[in-house]
Amino acid sequence: MDDASAFSDLTPDDSEERAGASAGEARTARQLAMLQELAEIGMQMARAVRDEALARAEAAIEDAAASRRPSPFGGGDLGLVYSRIARAVRQTLALETRLAEGIETAKFEQRRAHVAAVRSAFQERQDEVRDYVAEAIEAEAAEKGTPEKEIERLLDDLDERLEVGDYDEVLPNLPIGDLVERICADLGVTPDWSLWESEDWAIEYEKSLPPFGGNIGADRWRHLEAADPPPPEATGPPPDSG
Numbered sequence: 001m002d003d004a005s006a007f008s009d010l011t012p013d014d015s016e017e018r019a020g021a022s023a024g025e026a027r028t029a030r031q032l033a034m035l036q037e038l039a040e041i042g043m044q045m046a047r048a049v050r051d052e053a054l055a056r057a058e059a060a061i062e063d064a065a066a067s068r069r070p071s072p073f074g075g076g077d078l079g080l081v082y083s084r085i086a087r088a089v090r091q092t093l094a095l096e097t098r099l100a101e102g103i104e105t106a107k108f109e110q111r112r113a114h115v116a117a118v119r120s121a122f123q124e125r126q127d128e129v130r131d132y133v134a135e136a137i138e139a140e141a142a143e144k145g146t147p148e149k150e151i152e153r154l155l156d157d158l159d160e161r162l163e164v165g166d167y168d169e170v171l172p173n174l175p176i177g178d179l180v181e182r183i184c185a186d187l188g189v190t191p192d193w194s195l196w197e198s199e200d201w202a203i204e205y206e207k208s209l210p211p212f213g214g215n216i217g218a219d220r221w222r223h224l225e226a227a228d229p230p231p232p233e234a235t236g237p238p239p240d241s242g
Helices: 015-062 064-068 078-144 148-163 176-187 200-207 218-225
Strands: none
Touching (some): 015 078, 176 200
């Protein structure tokens, strides 16, 4: 894994998913606005029916003939008209509620998926660093003839430090080489960097050290990065002696 990037690069790229979610949220917001407008229109109609019913009742008390005056609702049963409008408003409000709940559910699921992705990336990075440190422990033990019990103690110490979160604050962003160096130092282990001389993260770590300060030769990697020597100057044919 290239260690030149920060921990955020380990998190899966969900830019397209976020763009789709934003478009979906905008569409849902428009639908909610339409439902709210429909509900308000329904309420206006219900108020109009109420006013008409009250007006008819008052007119009937004053003059029975007035109850037959022209009505914007025709001669229909106002109770039935009101009932239908009320049912339409209730259905609109119920749909609005379901839509709003769907938005909250989608946001919750999106946040949960993001947290899961970050945790997965963190665990993957921690496991990777743990494997490198364990490799350093076992390599030094093989070279020194360390007893098996001491190797197990060091590995248990390593696992315990990672489990209790001793490096949680630095593990996300600190380069892998620095993490390996720091954890090994805490365990009293001197890592043999030649174990990872083909690993990009180890090369980057060694290049960050002063010349001749690393085990795999920072000067050697700088030399490889040096610009190619210029081509030799072209030489023409020897001058004509005649």
